[in-house]
Structure formats: C-alpha cells, structure tokens
Amino acid sequence: MNEVYVSINGKEKVVQFINGNKVLVEGKEFQFDLSKDNEYHYFLRLDKKTFDITKVAKDKNKIAILTKGNYFECIVRSKLEINAETILAHSEKSRHKEDVVSPMPGMVLKIQKKENEEIVIGESVLILEAMKMENEVTSPFSGLLKKIYVQENTPVEKGSKLFRIE
Amino acid sequence: MFKKILIANRGEIAVRIIRACKELEIVSASVYSESDKYALHARLADESYFIGESLPSESYLNQDKIIQLAKAINADAIHPGYGFLSENASFIKKVEESGIVFIGPSSKSVEMMGSKTAARKLMKRNGVPIVPGTTEKILSLDAAKISANEIGYPILFKASAGGGGKGMKRVFAETEIASAFDSAQREALKAFGDDAVYIEKLVEHPKHIEVQIIADKFGNYCHLFERECSVQRRHQKVIEEAPSSFLDEETRKKLTSAAINAAKSCGYFNAGTIEFLVDKYKNFFFLEMNTRLQVEHPVTEFISGIDLVKEQMKIAAGEPLSFKQDDLHILGHAIECRIYAEDPENNFLPITGTVEYHRLPSGPNIRVDRGIETGSEISRFYDPLLSKISVMEKQRYAAIKRMDIALSDYLIAGIKTNITFLKRILKNDKFISGEYTIDLIEEDFSGVREICQNEDLENAAAIFSAYLKLLPQNNKHVKVVSTSNKWTELRYE
Numbered sequence: 057m058n059e060v061y062v063s064i065n066g067k068e069k070v071v072q073f074i075n076g077n078k079v080l081v082e083g084k085e086f087q088f089d090l091s092k093d094n095e096y097h098y099f100l101r102l103d104k105k106t107f108d109i110t111k112v113a114k115d116k117n118k119i120a121i122l123t124k125g126n127y128f129e130c131i132v133r134s135k136l137e138i139n140a141e142t143i144l145a146h147s148e149k150s151r152h153k154e155d156v157v158s159p160m161p162g163m164v165l166k167i168q169k170k171e172n173e174e175i176v177i178g179e180s181v182l183i184l185e186a187m188k189m190e191n192e193v194t195s196p197f198s199g200l201l202k203k204i205y206v207q208e209n210t211p212v213e214k215g216s217k218l219f220r221i222e
Numbered sequence: 223m224f225k226k227i228l229i230a231n232r233g234e235i236a237v238r239i240i241r242a243c244k245e246l247e248i249v250s251a252s253v254y255s256e257s258d259k260y261a262l263h264a265r266l267a268d269e270s271y272f273i274g275e276s277l278p279s280e281s282y283l284n285q286d287k288i289i290q291l292a293k294a295i296n297a298d299a300i301h302p303g304y305g306f307l308s309e310n311a312s313f314i315k316k317v318e319e320s321g322i323v324f325i326g327p328s329s330k331s332v333e334m335m336g337s338k339t340a341a342r343k344l345m346k347r348n349g350v351p352i353v354p355g356t357t358e359k360i361l362s363l364d365a366a367k368i369s370a371n372e373i374g375y376p377i378l379f380k381a382s383a384g385g386g387g388k389g390m391k392r393v394f395a396e397t398e399i400a401s402a403f404d405s406a407q408r409e410a411l412k413a414f415g416d417d418a419v420y421i422e423k424l425v426e427h428p429k430h431i432e433v434q435i436i437a438d439k440f441g442n443y444c445h446l447f448e449r450e451c452s453v454q455r456r457h458q459k460v461i462e463e464a465p466s467s468f469l470d471e472e473t474r475k476k477l478t479s480a481a482i483n484a485a486k487s488c489g490y491f492n493a494g495t496i497e498f499l500v501d502k503y504k505n506f507f508f509l510e511m512n513t514r515l516q517v518e519h520p521v522t523e524f525i526s527g528i529d530l531v532k533e534q535m536k537i538a539a540g541e542p543l544s545f546k547q548d549d550l551h552i553l554g555h556a557i558e559c560r561i562y563a564e565d566p567e568n569n570f571l572p573i574t575g576t577v578e579y580h581r582l583p584s585g586p587n588i589r590v591d592r593g594i595e596t597g598s599e600i601s602r603f604y605d606p607l608l609s610k611i612s613v614m615e616k617q618r619y620a621a622i623k624r625m626d627i628a629l630s631d632y633l634i635a636g637i638k639t640n641i642t643f644l645k646r647i648l649k650n651d652k653f654i655s656g657e658y659t660i661d662l663i664e665e666d667f668s669g670v671r672e673i674c675q676n677e678d679l680e681n682a683a684a685i686f687s688a689y690l691k692l693l694p695q696n697n698k699h700v701k702v703v704s705t706s707n708k709w710t711e712l713r714y715e
Contacts, residue, residue, distance in 0.1 A: 058714070060688035064680055065673045071688035073714040081681050088685060091709040096578040096635035099709065100682055107682040110579055110635035111690075119687040120638065125630035126674045127642040130687035160571040161602045165408070183405075186572060186602075189388060189456065190409055214574070 061138055063131040153222045155205075156196065158212045162186035167208055173201045181219055184212070195221055223539050224248050224299045224323070228292045229267065231303030232282060233593030234609055235515070236263035239301050242531035243268075251297055253288065255281035257601045262593050271295065276603045282306045285313045292322050299323040299538055301531075305605065308514040309384075311336050325538040327492045327513050334488040335511040339382045339420050345508045348487040350480050353499060353507040355422035366403050367396060369421045376424040379403060381410035385510055387457020388413035392424055425507065427659040428499040430454065431466050432512075433481035434522045436533060437491045438543045445478040446526045447552055449495075449518055453647060455570050455663045460640070461647060462518035463557045464525045467618055467656035473504045484511060493519075493534050517560065520589055520612040524556035554587075555621045556614040559629065559644045563606040566643035566667075572606040575599075578636030583628035587614040600637060608639065618656070622648050642674070643667070689714070 058073040072080040079088045089101040100107040112120040112127065117137070120129045133141075166183040169175060180192040181201065195201075199221040206218055226249040229239045236252055240263065243250035252267035257276040264270045271291055274281035281287075283306055292300055300317055302308035302325070314329035326332075335341045343357045355373055359382055360366045370377045370393065379402055381389030389410030391402035403419070411417040434446040450466035451459040469477065481496040488511070495516050497509040519530050528545065536544065563573045577598045582590050592609035600606060611628050615621040626648050629641050650666055652658040674680075692714070 058692070060691050062684040062688050064684050064687075065675060067680070069680070069684045071684055073689075073692065076713045079685055079714075081684060086681070086685070090686070090689060090712045092712055093709060094579065097581075097633065098686065100686055102678070102682050102685065105678055105682075107679075107686075108581075108633055109682070109686050110633045112635060112638050114690065117691070119690055121683055121686060122634065122639075122641065123679060123682060123686075125626075125632065125641050125645045126676070126679055127638070128674075128680070128683040128687075130683055132687050132691035134691075159565075159568055161574065185412070190405060191569065191571070 059135060061133045061135065064128060155217045155220050156193070157215050158184065158218050159214065160186050161212065161214045163211050164206045164208055165190060167204060169201050171201055171204055175199060175201050175221060193218060197221060224535065226251055226295065226297045227299045227301055227325070228253065228295065228297040229301050229303065230282065230288050231306055232258055232261060232263055232604065233607065234591045235303040237266055237593055238591050239303060239531055240267050242529065242535060246532055246535060251295055253291065257599060257603060261598065262595055269295070276601065278306065278603060285316060289316055289320050289322070293320060297322065299325050301325040302514065304514050304517055309336060323538050325492070325534050327490050327494060331488040331490045332513045335513050337382050338380060338510055341511060344487055345484060348483055350484045350508045351506060353422045353425055356420045358420065359418040360420055363400055363403055366421065367399060370396070370399060373421060373423050378422045378424045379406035379419045380422055381406065381414055382418035382420055383410060383414035383416040389419060390457055425499045425501055427661055428501050429468055430497065430660050431469065431477065431500050432495050432497040433478050434493070434495055435481050435485045436493045436543065437485060438537045439491050439540060440542050442543045443482050443485060444543060444545065444547045444550065445481055446522050446528060446550060448474065448477060449521055451518060452658055452660045453662055454660050459518060459560065461557065461559050461644065462521055463555065464521040465552055465555070468500065477506055484508060492537050493530050517610070518558050520591060520610060521556040521558045524612060524614040525552050525554055526550055527553055554614045554616050555618040556612060557621050557625050558610055558612040559625060560607055561609045561611065562640045563600045563608055563637050564640055565638055566640050573638050574602050575637040577634060579633065581633040583611060583631035585628065588624065588628050622654065
C-alpha cells in the first residue's frame with residue numbers, strides 16, 4: 057500500500073509513492089526529498105522547489121500544516137478507509153443529528169434556549185465567555201434542541217459537549 | 223536613574239521592558255505565575271520572583287503582593303507594561319504612596335482619563351472633538367432608549383471603565399437595545415468590576431487613528447506622529463501602521479495638536495496615546511486615552527527613531543525629554559502584525575497548546591517582539607498574543623512586501639495562528655490602497671474561507687501529509703538515512 061487519498065482545499069489528490077524519491081500526485085511525477093529536523097519541523101524538496109514545513113496539528117486522519125506562511129488542512133485516507141466510509145454513509149440516514157462541542161475553553165454564561173425547543177440554523181443557543189469576551193454559540197443547523205449538557209456558570213473545556221440538535 | 227525595576231507583567235511586553243532595563247544598566251526583576259515558571263520573561267530578567275497561581279487575580283493582578291515584593295527586593299520603580307495593572311488608578315496610587323516610582327503617568331491623570339464618561343466631559347471642555355453621545359452613565363433601559371432616540375440609531379454601548387471591546391455592543395434598532403444593554407453591562411462588570419455603560423453615536427466606517435504623545439515632568443510635550451490601527455477583529459487591533467496613509471499634512475497637524483491638548487488637559491506625563499475615530503471626510507473624534515505604553519509602540523519607534531520604553535524610564539526618573547518636537551521626523555513607513563494563537567476560520571477564538579517549534583523571521587528592518595519560543599505553553603489564563611512582527615521600509619508598499627516575506631519565513635508548529643490570515647489581509651486591495659476602515663475584516667473576510675490555491679504549495683502539503691499518513695503503518699517502507707548534521711533523511715522504499 058503506497059497510495060494515499062488527500063483531500064485539500066476541497067480537492068481530492070491521489071498521492072502514490074513509487075520508490076526512494078519518486079512520487080506521483082494525480083499521476084504527475086515528482087522527485088522528492090523529505091528530511092526531518094524534529095517531529096514538528098520538516099524540509100521538503102519537490103523537484104528543485106523548497107518547502108520548510110511545520111506540523112500544526114495531527115488528529116487521526118486530519119493533518120494541519122504551515123508552509124511559507126500558508127496554513128493547510130489535509131484529510132488523508134487509504135483506499136480502504138474511503139470504501140468503508142462510502143458504505144457507512146449509505147447505511148446511515150444522513151440526518152443532522154449532532155452534538156455541538158465547545159470551540160474553546162470558557163465559562164457558560166447564559167443558556168438562552170430550553171430543551172425541546174425548535175432551533176433555526178444560526179440561532180444563538182448559549183453565551184460562552186472566554187478571554188473576558190462574550191461569544192454566542194449558534195446552532196450549525198436547524199432542528200430540535202434535544203439536550204443541553206451544560207449548566208450556567210460552569211466552566212467547559214474545549215471540545216466538551218454543549219448541546220445536541222436532532 | 224533607577225537601580226532596579228520590577229516588571230509587573232508577562233509575555234512579550236515584559237521581555238521588551240527587560241531589554242530596555244539592560245540597555246540602561248538597570249537590574250530587571252520579573253514576576254511569574256505558576257504556569258509561567260519557565261516563561262521567557264521569567265528567564266531573561268536578571269532576577270525573577272514567583273508571585274502566585276496562574277489565575278491573573280492571584281498573580282499579575284495582585285496589587286498588594288506586587289508592591290510588597292517591590293519593597294522587599296529594593297526595587298525603586300515598577301513598570302506595568304500594558305493590560306493587567308497598567309491603567310489601574312488605585313494601584314498606581316498605592317505605588318506612589320509606597321515611595322516606589324510608577325513608570326507611567328500619575329494616578330490622578332489615569333483617574334481623569336480612566337472613566338470614559340469623565341474623559342469625554344474633559345475633552346469637550348478642552349475643545350477636543352468627541353463622538354456625539356452621552357457623557358453620563360446610563361441608569362436604566364428606558365433612559366437608554368430615550369438617549370438612543372435623541373442621538374439616532376445606530377448607536378454603540380460602551381463601558382465607562384475600559385476599552386478593548388469589552389462591554390461594547392452595537393445597536394441598529396430599538397428592538398435590539400434591551401439585550402445589548404444587558405450584555406454590555408454584564409461584560410463591563412466582568413472585565414472592569416463596574417457595570418457602567420454609556421451611549422455613543424456609531425460612527426459608521428471610520429478609521430482608527432491614534433497619536434503617540436510623550437511628556438516629561440517639566441511640562442514638555444511632544445507627539446511622535448500617528449498610528450493607523452484600523453485592521454481590527456473583535457474590536458482588537460491586528461495590524462498597525464505608521465504613519466497613516468490617509469492623513470494629509472494639515473489633518474496630521476490638527477490631529478496631533480488635539481492629542482497634545484488632550485494630554486495637557488489631564489496634566490499628563492510619560493508615554494500615552496490618544497485614540498481617535500476619523501470619518502471619510504477626515505473629521506476626527508476623541509475615542510479614549512490609553513494612559514500606558516501600547517502593544518503597537520514598535521511602529522512608532524521605527525518611524526521616529528525614539529526608544530519609547532527607555533524614554534519612559536528616564537522621564538519617570540525625573541529627566542527631561544531627550545528631544546524636542548522639531549527634532550522628530552517621519553523616517554519611513556512601519557507596519558506591525560500581531561501573531562495570535564487563534565482560529566481565524568472560527569470567529570478568531572483563542573487556541574491553547576504548546577509551541578512545538580518556533581523559527582523567527584529576520585532581515586533588514588524586521589523586528590520581532592516575543593514572549594514565546596519552542597516549548598512555550600499557551601494557556602487559557604492569558605491573552606493569546608504570541609509575538610509581534612514589525613518592519614520598516616521607505617515606502618508603504620515596500621513595507622507591505624517586507625512584512626509578507628517576514629510572515630512567510632515565520633515557522634511555528636503545534637499551534638494554529640493567524641499568520642495565513644494576516645498574509646491575506648496584506649494582499650487585500652482595500653488594504654493595499656490604504657482605503658480601509660475598521661470594518662475591513664467584517665466586510666471582506668467573514669464567511670467563506672478563502673484558501674491558497676497555489677498548486678506547488680498544495681502538492682507539497684499533499685505529499686507531506688500523505689507521507690505522515692503512511693509513516694505509522696508502513697515503517698518497514700520508511701528508510702531513515704542518518705546524516706552527519708541534525709537532519710534525518712526519510713525515504714520511501
């Protein structure tokens with residue numbers, strides 16, 4: 057297995073490693089030379105072009121990098137993973153049924169909606185305070201506010217569940 | 223001159239002040255909280271002292287602890303930096319009473335300018351134009367509605383006790399006023415311990431232009447020209463430049479003399495900044511006075527050639543200004559970019575984490591002020607400002623290019639920053655033409671995320687991330703070629 061499907065900027069690019077320093081991107085061949093300074097800093101030569109690259113974050117299949125002042129988020133998957141996802145997507149009804157998580161650590165200041173209320177996309181559900189600023193947390197889609205996981209005046213961590221829309 | 227200065231701050235500004243101390247051969251003493259034990263400012267100072275837990279109220283805002291410490295270590299002056307206690311009149315008064323010199327204005331000046339409503343009254347009396355609105359605290363929702371109707375929508379609620387966008391809410395129609403009033407009061411109370419808010423007419427599409435002034439204790443006042451700080455997100459500045467390409471010589475003259483009048487009206491000494499809103503007809507209105515050193519002071523230092531921090535120390539020590547107004551000339555065009563740990567694609571929310579790798583840009587007239595390096599923890603306790611890049615060139619466009627290159631050379635790993643966002647602003651037509659207002663980011667950069675579509679960069683990013691994907695599963699394919707230097711060559715076999 058030397059094939060990786062990379063989703064970048066809304067495009068899908070197939071990257072195939074041939075040997076030592078040959079790689080195909082969408083069938084186009086490049087000479088490449090990758091070196092590591094440390095786990096977070098790499099240097100890539102692509103043909104004769106140079107790229108200093110730093111790893112901003114890696115979360116499962118999501119890799120975020122910075123090169124020449126440009127930030128990229130790439131989703132990397134094998135053929136197998138893509139197939140598995142296609143099957144899953146078909147088996148499960150694509151309904152919006154999702155937990156909304158806290159985008160940052162902060163304090164729940166005010167909950168503006170009640171459970172079982174109908175929420176319209178973009179509507180503010182609660183106010184989160186971080187860095188002494190109030191931030192409205194809005195619903196990313198319309199639906200029923202099924203559950204509120206937090207209470208007013210309690211701190212939340214980044215990524216912790218705030219509420220559920222179904 | 224002082225023998226020892228205690229720096230009651232952290233991060234890049236503490237580092238900046240430590241440098242000035244060293245240049246003046248003054249012993250620098252920094253303070254640090256629990257989470258800042260190994261922070262740059264705690265290591266660069268000649269001496270450093272633990273002052274408490276990470277929560278600012280336990281450490282950097284703990285007035286008594288800081289003053290007691292200053293006495294115990296025989297510091298003869300305290301530099302407050304910006305933020306934290308820098309504009310806290312009661313703290314400054316305590317410092318004055320303790321016999322230690324406060325490097326900044328008198329508590330009296332700070333108090334006069336600290337209440338925004340009192341400052342507005344003072345300016346009105348001294349002929350400095352103010353934004354139409356109330357000069358008193360709004361006591362009730364009904365009173366707010368009456369004032370708003372008199373002034374005319376859109377209006378702005380602002381906190382009497384502070385700035386930085388906290389307690390600030392825009393209202394375009396009466397239906398929005400109740401929730402905005404509540405929210406403004408809540409934010410003001412949280413941020414400043416005072417829920418007083420007042421109303422200003424919302425000046426639509428203004429520029430934010432401010433004047434740096436400096437004065438000694440002998441009544442000598444100088445201005446160090448203006449800074450344009452119109453590139454703002456969430457009411458906070460992101461890019462600042464000096465001079466402003468919008469001002470002609472005549473407006474500059476009027477603006478700077480209004481600034482000096484404002485400073486004189488509160489008997490000001492040391493460095494300070496008078497902020498103005500400027501409308502498209504070049505009418506300007508007093509916004510507030512910042513009675514302290516500002517984040518964006520490097521651009522003024524670039525174009526004036528004056529070291530503001532050293533000058534602050536000399537003034538505090540009782541020396542007269544080392545220059546006169548006529549000695550000052552605009553030496554070029556300077557730009558500063560603030561590097562924040564934040565997510566521009568997600569409403570600029572602050573990001574926490576570890577700086578895993580850090581390489582700074584350098585080159586002619588590129589200046590970096592920083593409080594971080596590889597290994598630094600960015601905690602939720604403090605402002606997410608990581609560093610500031612400032613550049614100068616003869617002409618504005620050349621300065622923009624220099625900044626763009628500097629940002630490209632800045633490598634930072636492990637934490638998302640606004641670097642790419644800043645580069646996008648530098649390429650924006652309105653920014654390049656200089657015809658931008660404080661609404662630039664909201665108008666041109668909200669909503670759809672604009673992405674870099676450069677194919678070379680995309681390919682490099684794709685190959686690199688594909689490689690990282692293969693790495694854990696196919697180690698047998700990855701050959702590590704050790705080289706004589708620290709670089710490790712990776713090969714796919």
